Amino acid sequence: MGVILVTSRSFSDGDLDLLARAQIAGHRILRGPAHHELQEMRPLLHGADAWIAGTGPVTAEHLAAAPRLKVIARYGVGTEAVDLEAAAQRGIPVTNTPGANADAVADHAVGLMLAALRFIPDGDRRVRDGDWGVRRGRELGAATVGIVGFGRIGQGVARRLGGFGSRVLAADPFLPEEAVRAAGAEPVTLDDLFTRADVITLHAPGGQRLVDAARLATMRPGTVLVNTARPDLVDETALAHALRDGILAAYAADTLDGDTAASASPLLADDLADRVTVTPHLGAQTTQAVDNMGRMALDNAIAVLAGNPPVHPVTR
Template identity: 55%
Template structure:
């Protein structure tokens, strides 16, 4: 086993039931924590000595890698690698891995929780009772509705599986999954343009940062739909959605991330007048003990494998 420094910039690494920091240290490695936003100047002294980097959601740029002459491995703590400059990593002979599936169950659970909370007005009901207002808003039952899922990877499929227990009809769109395979999952395949027409609730689980919920999409949506987003804030045009909520064209929005999280200023969705129709959690969908152990354990095993000279699981970009 090689000695050296492992930089960790994931906030939740080794905070579950497993002491993964100790596992790395027992292998002769020095573990140094860094800021989750990957501030370059703050990380530069550690990058100078790092042989591996267990990276959270912050950007991993060519400028970061230029400061890391000994870096052999970036272990992305989670699934998405959009923030990692994969081309530059490859050119520098740095292997990149991720941890697919490690938090899928946690996020799928959270998604259904947000659906129910938005559908039944849980947050607004709580605020009302605390203020002495016991008025009731009549809701709908999840099992009588149709849920449209955009993106049928592990999480989208997990959501569909959970909804089957409610008796909910599920339709789905994913350009990378054949229609016949979608049907085998118990989901009716539909086109992206049709999903809003067919669904009472639309749930986003697609990768990437391209806006898919924009003013054009919202204009096509029949009134009274609920939108749930446990994927990425960038998928939604928040200004257009705020207006759709304000006019009550969209009934409610529940999400686990907002643009403000990425430092892009105040989100229009946080306007107090929209509070009764919006529900947000602090990017916590994946934050269960089990998911933290799964992600951290997979990242730790990958780091140890690379430093032993072995090929780890879940290679996203091989070394050059």
């Protein structure tokens, strides 16, 4: 019997019984902490044959503590927290779950657009304070929406916007123009997108700064910015200034720099509460997405433990 260490909080927390699925395949699930703190992880890693890893770091030190480890199955898409070089040196394949949460995140991105354009969170707060004064919003169908990053999630957003009647622009350096058009968007450069869009939604990989003071200065006054991707894509201090100056009408995000430790973020200032909406990583938190991520991660682990190639390998 193989031991599959799981450090994702939501694994098997949907409709699928993944614990039973692992048992049928001849393996036992062992739970570990999502933060991956090394001292706490050492005894768990020592006996692990596979690791279904959450968002915590997977370092060379973690791998050195796991002499039996045969596969790292990321529960999700991003692998920036995994030391891919260290895993390759040890001959440990790394996998992920591409597309598992794409529909959930696309739904959430459109929801944040609507929340920002129609002042929904602010309206709720004001009603609770006895203020029934109205704020005039804008319709999503009347907006030009720019999608930065046109992969599975970005294309899912474009499909949803088609039902609203929005004009859709998309910037993605890795997709040919004909593929962008086939998916329902007008291909544009990143600079062009930022100057033309009324609403901009970020779906690019982390590790880059796409929105800083210089780029904000090129945007149309009153733009709405949505970020369900990564916090490092934006300069939060510059965003706060742009909100106060009226360049940005609203910022709606599913993440902040530092996340749970981000209480000091300039975007959480009291005077910006009517223009900033932040959700706590809700984008992928649907029953369907949790089931998809868990099933795909477990299938990757079971395949490798059975001596077969992984279903969704990650290459460096």
